[in-house]
Amino acid sequence: MIRYSVLFLLLWSPAWGDNLFRVNHAALPDYGVFNGPVERLAPGTLIDLHPETGRSSSSTCFGAQSVSVRLHSLATGKDFTLPVLRGEYVPCEVRAQAMIPSDAPLGAAELSFQADNDLYGPAKIEIVATRFAPFQDFRNTSGFPVSLSSSAPAGQELIVRGTGAGSAKPGDLSGTIGTQPVEVMAVTHTDASGIDEVRFRLPASLDWTGCYVPFRLGEPQTVFLAATNEGGLCPHPLGLNPSQLAALDAGRSIAWVEYGSGGLSAIYASASILRARFAQPAEGCSWEPRVDSPATTKLETGKIAFLEPDSQGGNSLQVGASKDLLPFSIYYRNPAPIQLRSFDPAVPLDPAKDFTIEWNGSGYEWGDVVTARLNPGAGSRPTLACRAPARNGTMKIPLAVWATAYPLKPGEGADLVVDVGRAADWPFTFDVELVNGGRGAGSVSTSQSAWLSLSLVGGAK
Amino acid sequence: MKRAILLLLLASLPGAAQNRVLYVAHYDLDPIAQPGLVDLAPGTAIYLSPRVLGFMGITMGPEAKDLAKVTATIYPLGLDTSYPITIDSPYQSVYDWYAILPATVPIGPAEIVLYDVNGVAYGPAPVRIVRTRFGVDSRGPWAYSPAYVGRVLPTGGEWVKLAKPAVPGDTLWITGTGLGLATLNEIRVEVGGVPMPIRSAGLLAPDTDQILFDVPKDTRLFGCYLPIEVRIGDQVSNRGSIPVSSDPAACPHPLGLSVEEMKALDQNNSVPVLLFSIGGGPGVVREWAFADFEVLGYMDVAMRSGLQLTDAQEYSCSVELSSQPQRATIIRVRPLDAGAALRLQGGAGNADLTSSRVPQGYAFDPTPPALSVFQPGDWKLSGPGGADLSAFEWPFVLPPPLEILNLDALKSMPAPADFEIRWNGTLYRTGDKVTVRTQLDSVNGTLVCASDATSGRMQLPLTRIWPLFATSGSAQLTSQVARRSARPLLSSAPLKAGGTARGMVVYELGSQITWTRVP
Numbered sequence: 004m005i006r007y008s009v010l011f012l013l014l015w016s017p018a019w020g021d022n023l024f025r026v027n028h029a030a031l032p033d034y035g036v037f038n039g040p041v042e043r044l045a046p047g048t049l050i051d052l053h054p055e056t057g058r059s060s061s062s063t064c065f066g067a068q069s070v071s072v073r074l075h076s077l078a079t080g081k082d083f084t085l086p087v088l089r090g091e092y093v094p095c096e097v098r099a100q101a102m103i104p105s106d107a108p109l110g111a112a113e114l115s116f117q118a119d120n121d122l123y124g125p126a127k128i129e130i131v132a133t134r135f136a137p138f139q140d141f142r143n144t145s146g147f148p149v150s151l152s153s154s155a156p157a158g159q160e161l162i163v164r165g166t167g168a169g170s171a172k173p174g175d176l177s178g179t180i181g182t183q184p185v186e187v188m189a190v191t192h193t194d195a196s197g198i199d200e201v202r203f204r205l206p207a208s209l210d211w212t213g214c215y216v217p218f219r220l221g222e223p224q225t226v227f228l229a230a231t232n233e234g235g236l237c238p239h240p241l242g243l244n245p246s247q248l249a250a251l252d253a254g255r256s257i258a259w260v261e262y263g264s265g266g267l268s269a270i271y272a273s274a275s276i277l278r279a280r281f282a283q284p285a286e287g288c289s290w291e292p293r294v295d296s297p298a299t300t301k302l303e304t305g306k307i308a309f310l311e312p313d314s315q316g317g318n319s320l321q322v323g324a325s326k327d328l329l330p331f332s333i334y335y336r337n338p339a340p341i342q343l344r345s346f347d348p349a350v351p352l353d354p355a356k357d358f359t360i361e362w363n364g365s366g367y368e369w370g371d372v373v374t375a376r377l378n379p380g381a382g383s384r385p386t387l388a389c390r391a392p393a394r395n396g397t398m399k400i401p402l403a404v405w406a407t408a409y410p411l412k413p414g415e416g417a418d419l420v421v422d423v424g425r426a427a428d429w430p431f432t433f434d435v436e437l438v439n440g441g442r443g444a445g446s447v448s449t450s451q452s453a454w455l456s457l458s459l460v461g462g463a464k
Numbered sequence: 465m466k467r468a469i470l471l472l473l474l475a476s477l478p479g480a481a482q483n484r485v486l487y488v489a490h491y492d493l494d495p496i497a498q499p500g501l502v503d504l505a506p507g508t509a510i511y512l513s514p515r516v517l518g519f520m521g522i523t524m525g526p527e528a529k530d531l532a533k534v535t536a537t538i539y540p541l542g543l544d545t546s547y548p549i550t551i552d553s554p555y556q557s558v559y560d561w562y563a564i565l566p567a568t569v570p571i572g573p574a575e576i577v578l579y580d581v582n583g584v585a586y587g588p589a590p591v592r593i594v595r596t597r598f599g600v601d602s603r604g605p606w607a608y609s610p611a612y613v614g615r616v617l618p619t620g621g622e623w624v625k626l627a628k629p630a631v632p633g634d635t636l637w638i639t640g641t642g643l644g645l646a647t648l649n650e651i652r653v654e655v656g657g658v659p660m661p662i663r664s665a666g667l668l669a670p671d672t673d674q675i676l677f678d679v680p681k682d683t684r685l686f687g688c689y690l691p692i693e694v695r696i697g698d699q700v701s702n703r704g705s706i707p708v709s710s711d712p713a714a715c716p717h718p719l720g721l722s723v724e725e726m727k728a729l730d731q732n733n734s735v736p737v738l739l740f741s742i743g744g745g746p747g748v749v750r751e752w753a754f755a756d757f758e759v760l761g762y763m764d765v766a767m768r769s770g771l772q773l774t775d776a777q778e779y780s781c782s783v784e785l786s787s788q789p790q791r792a793t794i795i796r797v798r799p800l801d802a803g804a805a806l807r808l809q810g811g812a813g814n815a816d817l818t819s820s821r822v823p824q825g826y827a828f829d830p831t832p833p834a835l836s837v838f839q840p841g842d843w844k845l846s847g848p849g850g851a852d853l854s855a856f857e858w859p860f861v862l863p864p865p866l867e868i869l870n871l872d873a874l875k876s877m878p879a880p881a882d883f884e885i886r887w888n889g890t891l892y893r894t895g896d897k898v899t900v901r902t903q904l905d906s907v908n909g910t911l912v913c914a915s916d917a918t919s920g921r922m923q924l925p926l927t928r929i930w931p932l933f934a935t936s937g938s939a940q941l942t943s944q945v946a947r948r949s950a951r952p953l954l955s956s957a958p959l960k961a962g963g964t965a966r967g968m969v970v971y972e973l974g975s976q977i978t979w980t981r982v983p
């Protein structure tokens with residue numbers, strides 16, 4: 004018995020290897036960064052665990068039979084075994100979900116992960132009192148989900164599910180829908196699954212309505228809610244009819260054709276695929292989630308014939324019939340290329356200060372948006388995306404936000420990509436008919452980009 | 465119990481709905497439980513395979529309690545209508561359901577959703593409803609598998625079998641599923657590559673289509689395993705096999721089986737068959753020989769016999785995909801004892817084939833591997849006799865392995881173009897076949913081209929595959945001289961219990977070249 008205990012201790016010794024794994028809050032984006040900043044997690048938080056399986060000839064390439072997760076509190080020296088709630092296996096990658104124990108002491112801690120005989124970690128984390136972020140999961144107080152065909156009406160009480168509330172009380176959480184605050188009424192912790200429910204009330208009149216109204220609660224993480232002043236069907240950017248909205252709500256698909264810089268594509272589009280394309284965060288800056296390309300099933304498209312541009316600079320093309328689609332036409336106008344003013348990328352920028360870019364805002368249409376994305380020149384780190392109407396002609400980029408979260412080493416630079424295009428929720432659309440007589444939807448993604456390499460002074464030493 | 469708890473947890477967590485998937489397959493054409501877009505005609509018999517993508521890669525079906533009653537619906541994309549799918553019964557696994565698409569579902573893209581008894585949805589699975597996609601019912605997924613073909617008689621009908629083959633002047637039926645909206649004048653039934661006159665086509669039962677056709681009185685195409693397939697427009701069904709003969713009592717069997725032996729196979733009994741095969745050659749890892757002496761059933765005899773293709777069918781190019789339908793019925797086999805070991809003499813010396821348990825038979829597969837034993841020339845396989853077989857001697861001649869004369873030109877070819885591979889055809893005999901396989905990747909499969917070995921040349925249609933090949937960047941080219949399966953070197957050995965066991969020698973002498981092209 005003693006021998007087994009010794010063996011166990013040896014196995015779980017923090018010195019047992021350098022196999023990395025990353026931990027992230029299940030409701031926050033996973034940027035795929037190993038050895039990133041210390042993740043802050045509240046007791047009772049649902050977490051995603053990703054071992055870096057590519058580094059070892061591990062059994063995880065063949066599917067692990069068992070996984071276990073342990074937490075070692077550096078503050079108290081106490082050890083915890085975490086319940087593993089869910090696991091998924093994709094080739095050479097194991098992803099598991101576990102929950103931070105609800106009695107985990109606050110302060111620094113380490114997480115260790117074992118898949119069969121492969122050991123990963125430890126990963127440093129910090130246990131904090133609260134760090135709530137919502138999932139894309141809204142219901143009314145009767146338990147019915149908010150959906151595209153049953154949007155939330157102004158003034159309604161809703162429940163959003165999320166994780167990481169920890170010891171938060173209603174007064175500790177603040178949130179917005181669009182640009183208006185919401186009233187947080189109650190926080191309920193469901194200990195067994197790591198899911199928390201927050202009850203809140205929408206404003207009596209909504210300034211921003213639609214199928215994808217940005218919503219924040221707790222962490223600066225945006226999810227999207229179908230909300231209208233009257234409730235019922237939401238006005239979809241693609242102009243979808245009630246039966247198409249109902250199909251998406253039921254988990255089915257619509258035929259969606261998009262024309263953009265990548266050419267013409269037609270797919271079976273689910274609600275989540277359309278949300279990823281058309282949900283538009285509010286103006287200002289936010290971390291852009293790492294989006295894994297969803298598996299899609301393609302529809303067949305016919306041959307494309309390009310027509311001469313018209314006198315207004317409009318482009319037209321005609322697409323022939325295919326096995327799935329009848330012939331259709333597309334019309335769109337590209338926005339004018341972005342012209343940045345008085346900006347010398349060779350001059351190093353001070354990461355402690357805001358950085359303002361200016362451009363010629365004349366000639367843009369309502370619905371044209373400028374997006375500036377700041378990301379490091381190398382490696383996989385989150386992108387800070389800032390948006391402003393193209394007509395504004397100016398935008399502030401808070402370099403400090405980016406540089407504090409992900410300090411650059413001396414000599415490292417960053418790329419700034421400035422892009423002007425139609426707002427995601429205001430696209431050029433076109434009609435698509437299927438060979439079965441049904442209706443699909445079409446949209447155009449237009450953008451004009453400028454790439455700049457920035458160098459920042461005073462990187463982390 | 466643990467599994468039940470796990471499923472409850474899955475259902476309660478965010479994103480759990482994505483774990484419930486549905487796979488759809490055409491009954492005769494597609495692998496069961498594989499992802500991907502499937503083309504189906506209205507009224508087609510299909511498999512529906514709900515799955516929960518579960519913990520640590522374990523894929524499982526719904527909980528048993530969900531199996532009492534399930535429903536399925538097809539939703540045409542973009543339409544405000546739906547059509548119930550008739551679910552018939554579980555197939556093999558309780559998680560795979562046999563079902564029939566409605567005949568009225570409109571042509572175009574659609575999705576299928578399966579609901580368990582609690583209304584929990586699996587899917588949606590994308591499908592494309594097409595006018596027609598016909599699959600032939602056969603006894604297995606392979607081309608040599610006997611198709612279900614019957615003969616129309618004044619009193620009804622009977623199945624066509626080896627000892628009751630189709631004969632000139634017969635009216636036959638073939639069944640399958642997926643005719644859909646095909647019209648009579650666009651349906652072609654081909655036997656041995658020759659179109660047969662069609663009499664009628666239509667629904668025989670809710671899940672079965674039937675085509676009636678005649679065997680022309682002047683046909684001269686005979687064999688026990690002639691390929692039969694159905695062409696509708698530019699679509700080709702799966703292949704099955706059919707026996708056709710001028711003799712109503714038996715077809716001309718490629719292994720020389722007697723009428724009594726063929727009757728035994730027709731009645732799902734088994735017969736002794738002796739197969740001796742030799743493989744290896746330059747560039748191949750090792751040389752080997754294997755004597756597979758067994759009592760075999762219908763399907764295994766069909767497999768060893770192979771399809772009896774016309775020269776035009778045999779000597780052509782096609783793309784082989786790695787996945788195959790999974791439905792098959794294999795009759796169990798019993799090994800035959802021919803003594804403790806067999807001896808192979810000739811060429812560079814002797815080789816002993818010792819008794820092997822896995823696979824069961826007599827094997828020559830030495831360690832370290834043999835690399836130059838099987839020289840061309842005269843050889844003899846002999847056995848001392850055992851519990852089942854008496855002593856025997858089989859003489860045979862091995863051809864030289866294939867030597868491509870202009871391989872350097874292929875490797876230095878500057879641009880994709882069709883290419884003629886050449887070798888010395890005078891070294892080979894009638895019945896020898898050269899096969900060149902160009903392995904692309906797991907998605908695009910393998911380009912397989914075959915040619916008569918005596919011709920000394922083969923046209924490799926690289927321009928046809930170049931768009932596929934360009935994605936992989938390199939290819940592996942394997943060439944092989946083999947005995948054409950429909951024309952093996954026949955032999956026999958006396959059975960101790962009386963009678964004779966039919967035998968054959970086949971060889972597969974190959975070379976393997978890694979042919980790297982950077983597009």
